[in-house]
Amino acid sequence: MKKDKNLDELFRDKLLNYEQEPPAYLLDNILSGVAGARRKRKLIFWRMAGVAAALLLAFVAGWQLNIRDGLEMNPTVVVRKNLAPEVQSETKNQIEKKTPTNETSTAMSQLATLESSSAIGTNQSKPIARSSESETIALAGEPVPVATNSESLLLKPLKSLYRRIRSEDGDSNTLQTRKTSKNSFDLAEKSIDQQIMEQNKQMLAVENKSKEKVRWLVGAQVSPEYSNSRGSQSQVYASNMLNPSSNSVDLGGGISVEYKKGKRWSLQSGVYYSGLGQSSGNSSNSSSKDLQYAISGSNYFNTVVNMDASTNKMSLNSNAGVIELNKIPSGMVLGTSLEDKTLTSSVIVSQTNFVQNFQYIEIPLYLRYTLIDSRFDVVVLGGFSSNVLVGNQIFVEDGSGKSLVGKTKDMESLNYSGTLGLGFKYGLSKRIFLNVEPRMKYYLNSLNSNSSVTYKPYTFGVFTGLSYEF
Amino acid sequence: MDLEDFKPIISDCIAGNQKAMAKLYRQFAPKMFGVCLRYAKDATEAEDNLQDGFIKVFNNLKSFRNDGSLEGWIRRIMINVSLEKIRKQHLMYPVEDVAIYDSVNYSDDVIAKISADDLMKLIQQLPPRYQLVFNLYVIEGMSHQEIATEMSITQGTSKSNLARARDILKKKVHENFGEINAKNNYTA
Numbered sequence: 001m002k003k004d005k006n007l008d009e010l011f012r013d014k015l016l017n018y019e020q021e022p023p024a025y026l027l028d029n030i031l032s033g034v035a036g037a038r039r040k041r042k043l044i045f046w047r048m049a050g051v052a053a054a055l056l057l058a059f060v061a062g063w064q065l066n067i068r069d070g071l072e073m074n075p076t077v078v079v080r081k082n083l084a085p086e087v088q089s090e091t092k093n094q095i096e097k098k099t100p101t102n103e104t105s106t107a108m109s110q111l112a113t114l115e116s117s118s119a120i121g122t123n124q125s126k127p128i129a130r131s132s133e134s135e136t137i138a139l140a141g142e143p144v145p146v147a148t149n150s151e152s153l154l155l156k157p158l159k160s161l162y163r164r165i166r167s168e169d170g171d172s173n174t175l176q177t178r179k180t181s182k183n184s185f186d187l188a189e190k191s192i193d194q195q196i197m198e199q200n201k202q203m204l205a206v207e208n209k210s211k212e213k214v215r216w217l218v219g220a221q222v223s224p225e226y227s228n229s230r231g232s233q234s235q236v237y238a239s240n241m242l243n244p245s246s247n248s249v250d251l252g253g254g255i256s257v258e259y260k261k262g263k264r265w266s267l268q269s270g271v272y273y274s275g276l277g278q279s280s281g282n283s284s285n286s287s288s289k290d291l292q293y294a295i296s297g298s299n300y301f302n303t304v305v306n307m308d309a310s311t312n313k314m315s316l317n318s319n320a321g322v323i324e325l326n327k328i329p330s331g332m333v334l335g336t337s338l339e340d341k342t343l344t345s346s347v348i349v350s351q352t353n354f355v356q357n358f359q360y361i362e363i364p365l366y367l368r369y370t371l372i373d374s375r376f377d378v379v380v381l382g383g384f385s386s387n388v389l390v391g392n393q394i395f396v397e398d399g400s401g402k403s404l405v406g407k408t409k410d411m412e413s414l415n416y417s418g419t420l421g422l423g424f425k426y427g428l429s430k431r432i433f434l435n436v437e438p439r440m441k442y443y444l445n446s447l448n449s450n451s452s453v454t455y456k457p458y459t460f461g462v463f464t465g466l467s468y469e470f
Numbered sequence: 471m472d473l474e475d476f477k478p479i480i481s482d483c484i485a486g487n488q489k490a491m492a493k494l495y496r497q498f499a500p501k502m503f504g505v506c507l508r509y510a511k512d513a514t515e516a517e518d519n520l521q522d523g524f525i526k527v528f529n530n531l532k533s534f535r536n537d538g539s540l541e542g543w544i545r546r547i548m549i550n551v552s553l554e555k556i557r558k559q560h561l562m563y564p565v566e567d568v569a570i571y572d573s574v575n576y577s578d579d580v581i582a583k584i585s586a587d588d589l590m591k592l593i594q595q596l597p598p599r600y601q602l603v604f605n606l607y608v609i610e611g612m613s614h615q616e617i618a619t620e621m622s623i624t625q626g627t628s629k630s631n632l633a634r635a636r637d638i639l640k641k642k643v644h645e646n647f648g649e650i651n652a653k654n655n656y657t658a
Contacts, residue, residue, distance in 0.1 A: 004636055007636060018501075018508070018590065020504055030524045030528070031492070034529060
């Protein structure tokens with residue numbers, strides 16, 4: 001044993017403060033490693049900020065585009081009707097003539113012809129010449145009212161088609177080259193109907209492809225919402241505070257709009273209504289109990305009630321903020337506290353329950369990710385919401401019933417909340433889906449601005465509803 | 471240098487000043503390299519641990535409370551990095567070995583004459599688990615209970631591993647340096 005101790009000591013003496021100069025290059029590695037870690041942290045921050053900004057931008061842009069498209073589509077219908085007779089007559093003339101001018105027109109105008117013909121009428125061969133004219137005019141930038149109305153409908157497919165043809169025919173970059181090339185000549189030799197059919201097929205393929213990429217869903221959902229109080233109060237405030245006895249279950253729900261790009265990711269917004277509620281009863285704190293009322297037994301209400309003599313308003317503390325009563329409920333029995341010489345403090349002798357209700361309009365922005373993409377989708381979602389306070393009531397429940405008596409003071413009008421959830425989406429048809437989404441929402445800031453109170457409840461709900469995809 | 475002298479350097483390091491980091495590194499690197507060498511199987515592994523340890527030190531300097539020993543704090547990080555490396559590299563089988571070795575006769579004078587570099591090599595040749603227990607108990611002064619908690623083993627295993635480490639070291643001293651004594655005696 002002693003031998004072991006000696007051995008240990010010998011090793012300890014020689015190795016405890018053993019020093020050796022490490023290689024010089026290690027310092028460079030360490031400094032670059034530290035700098036790399038710092039850069040990485042910064043990069044993660046900026047990347048997150050960038051993703052958030054891009055998502056917001058994409059959402060706003062998508063929203064705006066949708067509105068603009070909606071506005072532009074309506075006048076196009078009118079244009080279509082006006083164009084039809086002219087188109088027929090002019091096309092007839094041009095087909096009869098079959099002039100060289102038509103053959104030597106630019107490839108761009110041919111394409112425009114094909115595109116607008118597919119967009120305009122059911123008779124595909126007829127509208128060619130007229131549409132060609134209108135598109136050529138539109139491309140030249142001349143302000144023609146008719147062309148302007150149909151611009152969005154005609155130009156968008158035309159441009160995409162033009163890009164595709166350019167990429168297919170890499171060598172012929174200009175329209176002039178394309179016109180004089182052999183391929184172009186062969187194309188011109190084909191019958192007009194064949195060209196139209198080919199181009200229409202291509203257009204359909206492009207349209208289908210674009211439909212796969214960007215989709216919109218609108219839906220409506222309802223949910224029972226169970227809320228749970230979470231927060232803290234200052235010691236002085238809490239010493240005379242109602243005891244929250246139960247949390248109510250409210251009904252929430254609203255309309256949602258979802259923008260889906262690709263198969264997995266989507267952004268969701270909308271307008272939701274949500275309710276928060278809780279019931280508070282007798283305080284469990286006995287420190288403020290007036291002995292004179294102790295004989296009242298279970299009916300004794302020991303939370304101090306402050307009376308404002310000038311306004312005749314009562315106020316008392318709850319965990320969500322100060323309750324202010326505009327009137328004294330008919331069934332309530334009050335007693336003046338003998339311990340209070342100012343006579344501004346009372347106690348409620350009768351058994352009373354205060355029910356606080358808050359209603360919010362919620363505007364969410366959720367990011368959704370599809371974990372399983374099949375007939376039965378599984379989605380995770382998370383995001384933030386702005387909540388605008390639209391309702392704030394206090395009801396008193398006592399022996400005589402339930403009556404509206406006031407509101408909670410100092411409630412913030414705008415709050416922010418975070419949401420996490422899981423979604424299950426079942427396709428009832430190709431476009432209609434049944435959604436069931438358990439979600440948890442937690443308020444990020446205190447709902448009450450009173451400095452003595454921090455009230456951040458969280459709610460849990462199972463949102464159920466239907467959505468329509470287009 | 472006491473802790474007060476290090477405070478401005480620590481602040482500069484937290485702010486990302488590379489000169490301050492180099493200064494702090496130069497102050498502690500030789501001693502910490504010694505710590506890493508004890509827990510490694512060779513110098514290359516010790517260099518890796520020293521590098522990882524100092525990167526951790528500079529990234530976590532914010533969490534250093536200026537009420538303790540900076541050297542102790544850095545040493546603890548080096549030991550933790552080394553332990554973590556061993557945990558990742560070697561499966562720590564709970565070997566309840568109670569093998570009895572033949573008692574090896576050696577003189578304390580033999581060890582006293584062995585250089586620190588050679589003792590370091592002996593420790594590095596120990597199996598990882600014995601090396602860990604020997605270092606933590608003999609050099610760091612930890613109790614078997616603390617070692618058991620640190621390594622998620624029983625106190626009995628810790629004691630057994632320490633005994634085994636001692637036996638191996640004695641054997642190696644005898645094999646490699648046993649002649650020193652004889653030679654010295656002979657020449658004396």
